Structures are given as structure tokens and as C-alpha cells.
Amino acid sequence: MGLFEMAISNFNRAVAIMGIDEEYAEMLRRPKRCLIVDFPVLMDDGSVKVFTGYRVQHNTARGPAKGGIRYHPETNLDEVKALAFWMTWKTSLMDLPFGGAKGGVRVDPKSLSEKELRRLSRRYFSEIQIMIGPQHDIPAPDVNTNPDIMAVYMDTYSMNIGHTELGVVTGKPVRLGGSKGREEATGRGVMVTVREACRELGIETSKATVAVQGFGNVGMYSALLCNHELGCKIIAVSDSKGGIFNPNGLNIQELIEHKKSTGKVDSFPGGERIGKDDVFEMDVDILIPAALENAITEDNAHKIKAKIISEGVNGPITPEADKILNQRRVMVIPDILANAGGVTVSYFEWVQDLQAFFWSLEQIRETLESMMTEAFKETLDTAKKYGVDLRTAAYIIAIDRVMYAIKKRGIYP
Numbered sequence: 484m485g486l487f488e489m490a491i492s493n494f495n496r497a498v499a500i501m502g503i504d505e506e507y508a509e510m511l512r513r514p515k516r517c518l519i520v521d522f523p524v525l526m527d528d529g530s531v532k533v534f535t536g537y538r539v540q541h542n543t544a545r546g547p548a549k550g551g552i553r554y555h556p557e558t559n560l561d562e563v564k565a566l567a568f569w570m571t572w573k574t575s576l577m578d579l580p581f582g583g584a585k586g587g588v589r590v591d592p593k594s595l596s597e598k599e600l601r602r603l604s605r606r607y608f609s610e611i612q613i614m615i616g617p618q619h620d621i622p623a624p625d626v627n628t629n630p631d632i633m634a635v636y637m638d639t640y641s642m643n644i645g646h647t648e649l650g651v652v653t654g655k656p657v658r659l660g661g662s663k664g665r666e667e668a669t670g671r672g673v674m675v676t677v678r679e680a681c682r683e684l685g686i687e688t689s690k691a692t693v694a695v696q697g698f699g700n701v702g703m704y705s706a707l708l709c710n711h712e713l714g715c716k717i718i719a720v721s722d723s724k725g726g727i728f729n730p731n732g733l734n735i736q737e738l739i740e741h742k743k744s745t746g747k748v749d750s751f752p753g754g755e756r757i758g759k760d761d762v763f764e765m766d767v768d769i770l771i772p773a774a775l776e777n778a779i780t781e782d783n784a785h786k787i788k789a790k791i792i793s794e795g796v797n798g799p800i801t802p803e804a805d806k807i808l809n810q811r812r813v814m815v816i817p818d819i820l821a822n823a824g825g826v827t828v829s830y831f832e833w834v835q836d837l838q839a840f841f842w843s844l845e846q847i848r849e850t851l852e853s854m855m856t857e858a859f860k861e862t863l864d865t866a867k868k869y870g871v872d873l874r875t876a877a878y879i880i881a882i883d884r885v886m887y888a889i890k891k892r893g894i895y896p
């Protein structure tokens with residue numbers, strides 16, 4: 484099953500419960516615009532390579548399209564369509580005035596020099612600019628993209644239109660129109676959902692154990708904040724090269740420094756080396772997938788011992804695995820809720836850029852915490868009301884809001 488088909492299957496479950504007419508459901512399944520760009524990049528050795536990039540806007544009924552851009556050798560249109568689809572429901576669930584979009588370039592950025600990466604970023608952004616703008620579509624970081632690349636995107640757009648436009652991308656460096664708290668935001672949101680889920684299940688966070696798959700932006704901050712702010716013990720962490728385990732708890736601050744200096748977690752001296760997929764089988768209370776899609780399938784779902792899974796990543800659980808986990812009563816906090824902290828602080832960044840007035844870190848953290856707590860509560864209440872899992876409940880809330888916008892605006896007469 485492709486990623487887009489997988490995304491649709493979760494949506495269909497909610498649509499059936501809500502009794503939405505098929506013609507509306509079909510409109511909501513399909514992306515509004517898909518752009519494929521093939522573009523040349525001058526390499527350092529003087530040769531020219533052609534790369535493929537994508538930008539998909541899924542829905543804009545509630546506002547400008549919003550969503551990150553990833554650089555990955557396997558990225559394809561099906562994946563970007565699924566990720567854009569999820570963004571529509573994520574922004575709606577958080578009640579942000581945005582629609583959903585996503586972009587990607589099929590490239591292994593680790594194989595490029597800094598100059599090549601910069602040229603690729605500039606050319607790709609120029610190519611997709613026909614769809615982009617602070618009132619049209621506002622990109623942000625995702626896998627293998629970062630604040631430095633967002634600065635290049637902002638400059639490219641500004642150069643092409645003739646003046647600096649800070650609000651065209653979010654996730655920029657804080658000293659260049661970025662928002663305080665954006666870098667940690669997705670992990671902070673994951674932490675809030677873990678805290679609320681533990682409260683619901685009667686688990687004391689200071690006694691809870693956690694395993695994290697992926698140690699990039701989302702994985703690092705999820706681990707750090709669950710440890711520092713909730714007192715959880717992080718006993719296992721992985722990245723693309725391997726994993727590290729310590730039953731007494733890993734020192735996350737030191738592990739972050741080790742990862743930043745060596746690029747790996749499995750050589751960290753404060754733990755025992757494990758395989759990168761071993762994190763899924765750990766005897767922990769909480770599991771945080773924070774790497775890539777399709778990490779939990781019917782092959783490993785029955786081996787999971789965690790009571791709570793907070794989906795730091797988009798689409799980490801296949802529909803078959805989701806069924807197994809639901810039957811086993813594992814509380815799965817769905818991606819469109821669990822990792823929504825990132826886009827929520829991106830929204831704060833966009834608002835700050837448009838107003839040219841910047842908020843304090845305390846104000847950002849407080850507002851994010853209250854919005855995440857509220858979204859979790861609303862999702863939990865909806866799940867109880869309909870007798871469904873949290874994923875279906877989150878879709879019910881999000882779809883209802885987009886349907887309202889479509890009907891009120893009369894977009895589809």
C-alpha cells in the first residue's frame with residue numbers, strides 16, 4: 484500500500500462515522516495542486532546534475548497552505564501527497580488558519596557539499612515560487628532541512644520579488660525573522676501529549692521509561708523534554724546507523740553533544756550498543772517514533788510493549804499495525820496531534836513576521852502548551868463520545884472544521 488493510500492484509509496474511517504457525502508469526501512481526499520519540477524544544479528566539479536522536486540497543496544479552505552520541505556533520496560510524489568494531506572488535518576485539528584501542503588526534493592543531502600546544497604535549495608525554491616507566498620503557501624523545515632536552508636529560501640523569494648519577505652517561510656534562524664522556541668517546538672508538543680496521556684492512564688511520568696526512534700530535531704527534543712520536564716527515564720534511542728541502550732537512563736544532554744560531534748548515537752560511551760530497530764521491542768511505558776514513515780508494521784506491532792505511542796513522525800504506523808495496537812489497547816497519540824507543536828509555533832512565527840513584532844520564549848511556550856493541552860483534551864473527549872480511537876477522533880474534529888469552511892464559503896456549489 485502506498486503512503487497516500489494509507490493516509491486515506493484513516494480518513495475514510497472518520498468520514499464513515501461522520502456520515503459525510505461521498506462527493507465531499509472525494510474532494511477532501513484529492514490534493515488541490517501538485518507541482519513536479521526538474522531542475523539543474525551546478526556541482527562543484529563543474530558538471531550539471533538534474534534533480535526532481537515536488538510541492539503539493541492539499542487543501543486551502545481554511546487559509547494559506549502550510550507544510551515542510553524534505554530532502555531525501557526516496558522522496559516521491561505519492562509520499563509528498565500523503566504528507567500534504569496530513570498537514571490539512573493537522574492545521575485544522577490545532578485550529579490554525581491554514582490549509583495543508585508539503586514539498587520535497589529527491590536527493591541525498593549528505594552527498595552534497597555546502598555550496599551544492601545551497602545552489603540546489605535556491606534553484607528548487609525559485610522553481611516552486613509560482614505556488615509560494617505568505618498568503619499562498621508557507622514552507623518550513625522537515626527531514627534533512629533546517630533553519631539555514633529556510634534562510635536561503637527566504638532570500639531566494641525576496642530576491643525574486645525585490646524586497647525582504649520574512650513571512651514566506653517559517654523555521655528560519657531566530658536572528659533572521661525566526662521564532663524563539665520553533666526548534667524545540669515539535670518535541671515540546673510530543674512531551675505535552677506524553678504528559679497528558681500518562682495523566683489519563685494513571686502513569687507517573689517520573690517513573691516512566693521511554694524509547695525514541697530517530698535522533699534528529701524531533702527525537703532529540705522529545706527525549707530531552709520528556710527527561711528534563713517530566714522526569715521520564717529515556718532508556719533507548721536510535722538513529723539511521725544504530726541504537727544505544729541504558730536501563731538506568733541515558734544522559735540525554737551528553738548524548739545530544741555526542742551525536743552532534745560524531746553524527747552517531749551507537750558509539751555513545753554512556754550505554755550499550757543495540758540494533759536500530761531494537762527500540763521497538765523495548766520494555767518501556769512510552770515509545771516515540773521520530774524518524775520516518777512506516778516504522779511500525781504488522782511485522783513488529785505485536786512485539787511492542789509500550790502502553791503509549793506518541794507519533795513524533797508523520798505516518799509511522801501502517802493501518803494493519805494500527806489495528807493490532809488498538810486491539811492490544813495501546814494508546815496511540817496520532818501524528819496530526821502528537822507532532823503538531825512544530826506547525827503551531829510556525830504559525831506563531833508567521834504571525835510575528837507579518838506584524839514585525841516578536842514574542843518572548845515564555846509567551847511562545849505558554850501558548851503552545853495551552854493549545855496542545857486543549858487539542859489533546861478535545862481529541863480524548865471526542866474519542867470517548869464516539870467510542871473510537873484517538874486517531875479517528877482527531878480526524879473527526881479536523882474534518883468537521885474543513886467541511887464547515889467549505890460549506891460556508893460555498894467553495895463547491
Ligand SMILES: NC(=O)C1=CN([C@@H]2O[C@H](COP(=O)(O)OP(=O)(O)OC[C@H]3O[C@@H](n4cnc5c(N)ncnc54)[C@H](OP(=O)(O)O)[C@@H]3O)[C@@H](O)[C@H]2O)C=CC1
Pocket residue numbers: 624625626627628669696697698699700701702721722723724746759773774775776795796797822823825826
Ligand atoms: N521538524 C519538525 O518540526 C517536524 C517533523 N515532523 C516529522 O518528524 C520526522 C523527523 O523529522 P526531523 O526530526 O525534523 O528530521 P531529522 O532529519 O532532523 O531527523 C531524522 C532522524 O531520523 C533518523 N533516522 C532515519 N532513518 C532511521 C531509521 N531507519 N532508524 C532510526 N532512525 C532513523 C535520522 O538518523 P541520522 O541522524 O543518522 O540521519 C535522524 O536522526 C519526519 O518524518 C518529519 O516529517 C513532523 C512535524 C514537525
Ligand SMILES: O=C(O)CCC(=O)C(=O)O
Pocket residue numbers: 549550551552573621622623624625653654797822823825826827829
Ligand atoms: O512547521 C510547519 O509549517 C510544518 C511542519 C511539518 O512539515 C509537519 O508538521 O509535518
